[in-house]
Amino acid sequence: MCRLLKVARSSFYAWLASERARAARRAADDALAHEITVLHIASRHTYGVPRLHAELRRLDRRVNRKRVKRIMRERDIAGITRRKRRSLTRPAKKAVPAADLVGRDFTAAAPGRKPVGDITYIPTDEGWLYLAARLDLATREIVGYSMADHHRASLVVDALTMAAGRGRLHRVLQSQIGVRL
Structure with a gap:
């Protein structure tokens, strides 16, 4: 055999x-x-x-x-995952894509000319913490940030205000977004 x-x-x-x-x-x-x-x-x-x-x-x-x-x-023994995925984006009533203000060009000639940003959320014991950050494309440095327990427009405005207050935004850009120092 x-x-x-x-x-x-x-x-x-x-x-x-x-x-x-x-x-x-x-x-x-x-x-x-x-x-x-x-x-x-x-x-x-x-x-x-x-x-x-x-x-x-x-x-x-x-x-x-x-x-x-x-x-x-x-033996087909499995635990239960109770965590739910949380979506922060809600579809608009009329799906209109946002304008591409950067033109897919992620380079900048001088610091303070092209700030870009993002909002993220972090789970904590006390609930969600939302973080908005401003990045300068010339130096790749975080020039402003803001944290809150909500993700409203004021979170983004506070991050831009911080960047302007630290002198990291160009003066023309400060006047365009209406940040007063």
């Missing part, structure tokens, strides 16, 4: 001799799967691999995280 399957005879006998070790491994995996299932049910089916691994470690059960992941995958 080994010749027909093109397997070395020594490999067959090694596989045959390791049957006891494989059975012990299966029994250990079944016992671990039972513990994982009990912990998973105790967590109301919410814990995933990281939390179940931490619980097992807390109970002085030294087990590899990858092994926990494999056993959970084999």
Whole structure:
């Protein structure tokens, strides 16, 4: 049979001799799967691999995280992710694309001539923190920023005011956006 399957005879006998070790491994995996299932049910089916691994470690059960992941995958045990994606953009009533004021040219001849910016949000324990930043295209330096618990236009205006107050905006640009110092 080994010749027909093109397997070395020594490999067959090694596989045959390791049957006891494989059975012990299966029994250990079944016992671990039972513990994982009990912990998973105790967590109301919410814990995933990281939390179940931490619980097992807390109970002085030294087990590899990858092994926990494999056993959970084999037995279709999965945690619940309750985090929701939050969209900050809302479609306009009439979809009119914004004008490209930079003209896809992200270079500037002198500092303070072309500020660009973005708004991002950061989850904190107290809620969302919104950050507006102004970047000077000539120096690639953040020249103004503003943080608040909202993402209204005043957040962007405060970032521009900070950039102008630090003397990082060109005077012509300051008059165009109406920033008074």
